[in-house]
Amino acid sequence: MKAKLLLFIFLFYSVCVTAKQAPNFSLESSGLQGQLSELQGQVVYLDFWASWCKPCRKSFPWMNTMQQRYAAKGLQIITVNLDQDPKLVDQFLSKVSSNLPIVYDPQGNIAKAYQLLGMPSSYLIDRQGNIRQTHQGFFNKKTARYEQEIKLLLNELE
Amino acid sequence: MQLTKKGNISAALAAATCSLLGLQAHAEVADNSWQIDTALLYYGESDRVQLAEAVINANKDFGDEHIFNGKLVIDTLTGASATGAVAQNNVQTFTRPSGNGQYDIVAGDTPLDDTFKDTRVQLDAQWTQPLWENVRGSTGVHLSKEYDYLSLAVNGSLAKDFNQKNTTLSVGLSYAFDSIDPEGGRPVALSKMVLNNDQFASEEAYQQAFDATRLPGSDDKTTADVLIGLTQVINRRLLMQFNYSFSSVDGYQTDPFKMLSNVDQQGITQNLVYESRPDTRTRHNIYWQSKYAMDNAIADVSYRFSTDDWKIDSHTFDSRLRFKLSENTYIQPHFRYYQQSAAEFYRPFLLDGDPLPQYASADYRLGEMTAYTLGFKYGIDMGNGEELAFRLEYYQQDPKNNGFDQPGALQQLDLFPSIKAVIAQVSYRF
Amino acid sequence: MSKLNKTRLSKISAIILLIQLTGCASLGVQPWERDLLAKDAMALDSEGIDLGLDDHIYFSKEATSGGRAFAGGGCGCN
Numbered sequence: 001m002k003a004k005l006l007l008f009i010f011l012f013y014s015v016c017v018t019a020k021q022a023p024n025f026s027l028e029s030s031g032l033q034g035q036l037s038e039l040q041g042q043v044v045y046l047d048f049w050a051s052w053c054k055p056c057r058k059s060f061p062w063m064n065t066m067q068q069r070y071a072a073k074g075l076q077i078i079t080v081n082l083d084q085d086p087k088l089v090d091q092f093l094s095k096v097s098s099n100l101p102i103v104y105d106p107q108g109n110i111a112k113a114y115q116l117l118g119m120p121s122s123y124l125i126d127r128q129g130n131i132r133q134t135h136q137g138f139f140n141k142k143t144a145r146y147e148q149e150i151k152l153l154l155n156e157l158e
Numbered sequence: 159m160q161l162t163k164k165g166n167i168s169a170a171l172a173a174a175t176c177s178l179l180g181l182q183a184h185a186e187v188a189d190n191s192w193q194i195d196t197a198l199l200y201y202g203e204s205d206r207v208q209l210a211e212a213v214i215n216a217n218k219d220f221g222d223e224h225i226f227n228g229k230l231v232i233d234t235l236t237g238a239s240a241t242g243a244v245a246q247n248n249v250q251t252f253t254r255p256s257g258n259g260q261y262d263i264v265a266g267d268t269p270l271d272d273t274f275k276d277t278r279v280q281l282d283a284q285w286t287q288p289l290w291e292n293v294r295g296s297t298g299v300h301l302s303k304e305y306d307y308l309s310l311a312v313n314g315s316l317a318k319d320f321n322q323k324n325t326t327l328s329v330g331l332s333y334a335f336d337s338i339d340p341e342g343g344r345p346v347a348l349s350k351m352v353l354n355n356d357q358f359a360s361e362e363a364y365q366q367a368f369d370a371t372r373l374p375g376s377d378d379k380t381t382a383d384v385l386i387g388l389t390q391v392i393n394r395r396l397l398m399q400f401n402y403s404f405s406s407v408d409g410y411q412t413d414p415f416k417m418l419s420n421v422d423q424q425g426i427t428q429n430l431v432y433e434s435r436p437d438t439r440t441r442h443n444i445y446w447q448s449k450y451a452m453d454n455a456i457a458d459v460s461y462r463f464s465t466d467d468w469k470i471d472s473h474t475f476d477s478r479l480r481f482k483l484s485e486n487t488y489i490q491p492h493f494r495y496y497q498q499s500a501a502e503f504y505r506p507f508l509l510d511g512d513p514l515p516q517y518a519s520a521d522y523r524l525g526e527m528t529a530y531t532l533g534f535k536y537g538i539d540m541g542n543g544e545e546l547a548f549r550l551e552y553y554q555q556d557p558k559n560n561g562f563d564q565p566g567a568l569q570q571l572d573l574f575p576s577i578k579a580v581i582a583q584v585s586y587r588f
Numbered sequence: 589m590s591k592l593n594k595t596r597l598s599k600i601s602a603i604i605l606l607i608q609l610t611g612c613a614s615l616g617v618q619p620w621e622r623d624l625l626a627k628d629a630m631a632l633d634s635e636g637i638d639l640g641l642d643d644h645i646y647f648s649k650e651a652t653s654g655g656r657a658f659a660g661g662g663c664g665c666n
Contacts, residue, residue, distance in 0.1 A: 052626040082620035108620045117322055119619045139222040199641045211644070213637055233644075324616025383654070389632070391616045395624055399632055403654055404598065442598060445655035447632060451624040458635075462655040472652040480629060498651050524651050535638075549638065555649065581645065585637055 022046070022125045023113035030078065030101035037129060043070075043153045044125040045077045047100075048111055051092035052083070056120040059138040060096045066150060067100060073154045074127070080105050082119075126153045193217040193543065197585035204578050206270060207237040223294075224287040231280040238270035242416040242520035244507050245269065245571040246427055253351055255415050256342035257368040260354065268575050271415060278304040292319040300334070309336045315385070326389040334381040340414040343372035347434035348514050351417060371432070379409025379437075395452070401445040411435045418520040420508045425566030428510045433519040435503065441466035454482045470524065472498035486539040492551060494531035500524065500560045506573050509565070522574070526560040529553065533581065549583040 022044070024037045036044070047063060049056035067077045080103045083089050089102075105111060114123060117136050124133035133149050135142075194216050201209040211233035218226050241252070243263075250263045254273055263269045284298030293316065300311040315330030338344075349371040358364040385403040392398055416433040447460040462474040473496070480490040501524040503517035533551025540546060557574040564573065617625070628634055639656065647653040 048620070050620060050623065052623045054626075084623060088623075105620075108618060111618065111620045116619050119622070121619070141222055195637050197637045197641065201645055209645075211641060213641065215637055229640075231640075321616055322619055391622075391625060393615075394617050394621050397625060397630065397632070401655060402598070405654060441652075441654070443652075443655035447656065449630055449632060451627065451630055456627075456629050460656070462652075464652040464655060466652075468651075470651045472650070474652070474655075478635070496646070496650060496652075501651065523649060527650075529650065553645075553649075577649075583638070583641065 020131045022123065022129055022131045023110070025103070025105075025110045025113070027078070027101070027103055030103040032078075032101050036078075036125075039076055040129045041127055042074045042076045043127055043150065044123075045075065045150065046114075046123040046125060047077065047079045048082060048114070048116055048119065048121045049079055050082045050119060051088040053119040055138055057092075057096055058140065059120055059122070060098050060100075062138075062140075062143050062146075063100060064098060066147065070150060070154060075150060075154060077101075078103060080110055082106070082108055082111055124149055124153060127156060191218070193587065195585065195587045197583055199581065199583045202580050203237070205238065206577065207235060207239055207274070209233060209235050222288070225285070227282070227284040227286070227298075229280070229282040232278070233280075234277045236275050238272035239274055239415070240522060241269045241271050242418055242433060242522075243269040243430055244419040244421065244427065244520075244568060244573050246419075247567050247571070250427065251353060251355075252430070253353055253368070254342075255340065257352075257365070257372075258342075266571065268572070274415075276304050276306075278302060278307075289316075292323075293317070296330075306340050307336070307338050309334060311335070311381075317387075324391040326387075328385070328387040328389075330383075330385040330387075332381075332383040332385075334383075335378065336381070336409070337376050337378040338410060338414070339376035343369075343374055344377060344410070344412070344414045345432035346371050346373060347412065348431050348518065350420075351430040351432065377410035379407060379411060381405065381407045395450055397449045399445070399447040401443070403443040403445070405439075405441040405443070407439040407441075409437055411437060411439060413519070413521060416519060416521045418505065418508050418518055420510050421565060421568065422510045423565050425564065425568035425571075431508060431514075431518070433521065434517050435519055436468065436517050439466055439468055456480045468524070469502040470498055470500070472496065486541070488537050490535040490537070492531065492533045492535065494529075496527075496529040498527055500526040504560075506559065506562055506564075507568070522555075522557040525574075526558040527555055528558070529555040531581075543588065545585075545587040547583075547585045549581070549585070551581040553579040553581060 022036065024035055026035055027033065027039075036046075045063070045066065047059060049059070063077050063079070066075065077100050079098070079100050081089055082105055084106050086104070086106075089104075103110070114121070120138050122135045122138070123131050124135075126132045132153060135146065194214065196215075197213045199209075199211040199213070201207070201211070211231065213229065213231050215229045216227070220226065243250070243252070245263075245266055245268050248265050250269060251260050252263065252269065252271070253260055255271070256273075261272070280300070280302040282298060282300045284296060286294060286296040289295045295314070295316050297314045298312070300309070300313070302309040311332060311334035313330060313332035315328060317326055317328035319326050352364070352367045352371055354364045358367065383403060383405045385401060387399065387401045390398050390400075412433060412435040414432075417430045418433055419427045420429045420431055421427050441464060443462060443464045445460065445462045447458070450457045450459075456479075458476075458478040458480070460474075460476045462472075462476075464470075464472045464474075475495045476492075477494075478490055478492050480488050482488050501519065503515065504519055504521075504524045505515075506520050506525070508514070508518060531551055531553045533549060535547055535549040537545060537547035555577040557576070559574055564571075624630060633639070643653065643656075
């Protein structure tokens, strides 16, 4: 009984700790309308990348699949590009196919607001606009877990 | 053999360092594809050693930074190597290291032994992977084998990132075991070379005299290395590395093919004595490297200070500057300067009548010297991760007399000749 | 150099290393500012094969070896 209580407290706190409001930013450079906060009601997977970051490349095929699989259930994947030279982004996208929206952040302002620790980094934001999961790096062997996390948030009621 | 002999140990060390280098897994490989680096190197000294070396290096990321590195090196060495004996104004005769036969050196020439011919095979395998958050581990094995020499080594290291990966601290250990079994046996330290001038009653009598200067069987040594490294990103363009390394060698370190001339007051060689080196050596190295990215060039500068209990101190300065010539070509000039002081037991010759020291070597590589390398590399990026590069360099060593008076005839002879070499290399990555 | 000096030398290097480490906290770049450092040619071991071959030559021809090790940094990629 005590153990269960402790577990409950632990889970409660872990939710509280991770439930941080996602810093807002404009989506306009991506072709989407308005602000991130206006996507409330949807689950957002936010991915920070740059053309020179080699592991970043690995996440694109997986993100494309996730977007296709869960768009109807309310998933929106948004990528934030941190290149300083837009020419390099074009070169990258000619090799890696992606239809995901790209928000351009050459000054790193959004990255700063999210206190990025490494590249790539991704944030999973629930329907209320809270950051619920943070991933540093992208590991193929962890994709099942990433997907599980997305599904969990999608199943939460609005 | 001279070159490869020491090379074995160097290879062991290189393996250790390379493996440590592998820790960072910086030049990343795409998942599940092999990156192969190949190179052919020619090293040629005028009138002395010629070395041809081939390298195949394979890297593979088995996913999520679990990286395998394998390396195969084959080299073959021919040519003549300085024995340590001094030049004389007359023809000199030497017994070959095997005891079978003799060779002559003409008047005025630095005595070289041209019996060296050897092929060496080296194999390395290294595995690197993340262990936990921000910590990588790496471990590897090394093997090098040639006719009369075997070197085996293992290494392990850990690297931890701090400060948003702007700082990396690494610690590595390497342990090597080397075994040497030279043809003709190892000379008895400071024993006199037996020369067959028909003074022996029979071939057996000569062989007996020769054998008396030899120790049977093989000998070995162990090398333990500890390395502590710190890598620091300074700013968007500048990266620095600081290393401290400690190395302890225990065992047979004498070069069985080196000797000293025992000369009289007139500078005339009376006899030849096989060299003797201490069987322990402790070394400290401090190394600093810096890389700076400019818009169209990258500068790579390093400095190393080394000191050991043989009293050899050395300074090495190295710089490379890679200029981008076009989108897919670059040219890279290279300059290296090296300076070392002499080992405390180094002496260019022995004086007849003086008591024999416990240790003595006339190997110029343990004497005072400066050396420089000047060269360039030209590289072409062929796309799809393929690169072709050519390297051409000139290397010159200038040995110096660190204060020995040259008696009589030796004053007119060049006891410290410069060594000039060319290095040419072709490398291809795919 | 005496044994005492040796120990002193190693102590000094250890201290320098520690100072470096603590002093480093203020140095560095943000993860998204590593575009130049992430270039292959900026890796400390970018010339690994050449350096290995050179090590072999210089070890054979000179009395000193080692020192270089631990290529690090360069890429903030995970």
